[in-house]
Amino acid sequence: MRKLLHSLSFLQKLWLTICLIVICTTIFFFLMFQFAYKQLYVSYVRSTLIQEGTSLVKHYHKTNNVNDFSEFVSKFDAVSNANVLFISNPRDLSACIPYNVSHESFITEDDRETLLKGKVITKTGFEKRFKHQIIGVVVPVVKKEKLEGIIYLHLPLRSVTELIQQSKWIFTISTLLFAFIILLIGRSIIKQMIKPLSRMEQISYKMANGDYTERINYNSGDEIGKLATAFNSMSDSLQKEDENRKEFLANVSHELRTPLSYVKGYSEAILDGVIKQEQQLKYVGIIQKEASRMQRLVRDLLDLATLDGQQFPLSQEPNVIAQLIEDAIETYSQILIKRNIKIQKN
Template identity: 30%
Template sequence: MFKSIFSKLLSVYYLIILISFIILGTLLFSLLGDYVTSEREEVLRYTGEKINEITSVLIENNSPVVERLYRMNIESYGANTQSLIIVIDQTGEIFATSGYHYKSIEGQKLSKEQYGDVLLGKNIKKIGNFEGMFSQTVLTIGMPLKYNNEIVGGVFLNTPIPEINRVRYDVFKLFMISVSAAIFIAFILIFFLSKRISNPLKMINKAAKTIADGQFENRVLVTSKDEIGELAKTFNSMAESLQNLENMRRSFIANVSHELRTPMTTIQGFIEGIIDETIPQDKQNKYLTIVLDEIKRLSRLVNDLLDLAKMEAGEKQLDIREFDINELIRIAIIKFENRIMQKDIHINAHFEDEHCMVKADMDSIQRVVTNLLDNAIKFSDNKGVIDISVESKGNKVYVSIKDDGIGIDEQELKYIWDRFYKTDKSRSKDKTGTGLGLAIVKNIIHQHGQEIFVESKIEEYTKFTFTLQKA
């Protein structure tokens, strides 16, 4: 019966529902007195309005016959509502009553505490002995009598509520006893039941705390096959998703800082060249076109940054199409024209043919060429030489970018693809890099199912070569 967590909770729910109905029944019983009082109040107010109507008739047709009928109606209303009706005039003097035993009080006056608010035009509701008039608890409804919008007296309707306070206290005591018993029983049942399921939940709770501290490697080991076991599996799946999400988040932030820097620098250089007239006016349209292309690429980059993180998780879909890799390299060189001229670097481009069509994701390969060319310029000395070559071998195209800069130590070559790894520890050359460029390059090339190689000698050269599918 109690093999699954569902059956356990279901049993407890049945008990809780049963207890809840008992408590609700007690509450409803305790509220019954107020409900009856409210209903009685409505009846008395309605009767008071009727008395106001017949009082107006009495004033308009003041005669012994009408007055006798008036008193008869008062007695009839009193009998029907089981209440004592007292009608007073403007001075507080009792004009008529409905109770036979209270005829003797006619002609007497009510005190101001009894009639004051009513003769001021207010409706009143009181539960008590009506300022000592009655020996038992009564519900008193007082209403002003009006004729032509003037207060001509008041009517008080008094109906007994036998032992109402004592009944309420008794019901409240029963209510408290039943609630206490229900809480006690429910506590015992839930306590013993929770003991049987608390241990796995404690394990999940402990693992959740470690995850909250940023340790996403922890997993929960639960061997049960009930819903707790399913919860543990779901928890482990969630922890794995959070770990992947954290990795994607870190990659996202790092990629943003790296990927946006180069195009923004290019745009800034061309705009400054146009403003300070370094770029002739007849060439401004050419460079503004390049700036526009960079802005569009920035927009694409911003939209694709999340895709980059997904790409590292193997979820990024590449937009494979045919394009000219030679033309892409030419455009990349033009984008770095200012930096190339500043360092007086000579570019040697060796293309087997004027055009070389490849099949790849153009934006991604543009990112590869830009990163490699940026590194080549960065680590080249003034008046250095950068060799760029494109050659076909079978169904592949080999693209190489070689600089004659500081080179990379052989011991460091195996680490250059790691994130945040920087060969220039002193940052004498790489003042703005984040160590993500080559990691992004390798990721993109591998996503294409291609390869990338590196050759280097200290103080001589560094050469990166990657392959693409020939169109």
């Protein structure tokens, strides 16, 4: 698994993450739907049945006639969504009626005590007749601390699968719309993340070819924005370093050009016989001096390379300025003579 993830590109990893988010969110949505079914739908059905049962009990106390009330309950059962049954026979109260819910006795001794206190009992279980989970409520009819009967209201509970099946188009369209919105948002986020990274790749290739002028325009406080800022800072440093290198090479070329021209000029003058015999030794000395100058320049270049590696021990030495002036005058003596320039030394 780790090797597979390692072989994926950054873009593929982002898309895989987005898809996993969509799948996990869809599963979470379905689980929340189940929770809502249990907590909201079942609770709503229960409260509705209790409300209907309580209204029937109030009507019983107004009627005071069991037969009339039984007939009223039968009519109410015909128009109600729930199955409604009024039981007043003491023998029936202890039997498993009207259905054997979960194969347990319908009214137990504990239930009877609860009903005598005027409290409602809720029954849930699987009923073979309906092949459904049902919910039922037992509302007591208590008069003068005597249980005169019960009103039993029950209703089959639709399963989550049935609810989804009935609203499958709404569920499917909602899921697809949700996935589309997430993918659209994810695409926008990925595009914003990949754009500066792709730009960095393009600029890095240009930098490899010596072009340090390109920059990344990405102003953000996130990690990619900080990376873009660091990349631009690195580009500035490399550009400055490149400019210093070019300037240094130009200076070195200029410094080498001068002694080389003197060496070449004086050596040609000696070979061509322009310089008199008695002056040749003097100009040979200048040629040697310029050669030594080039040697020192090359040595300085090597020292600079060593300085970059921080391995060069620096030491201070005295320098005779008068000798430097003498050497410079002697070097340029021929040019001074040609241009009739006289230098007076004190």
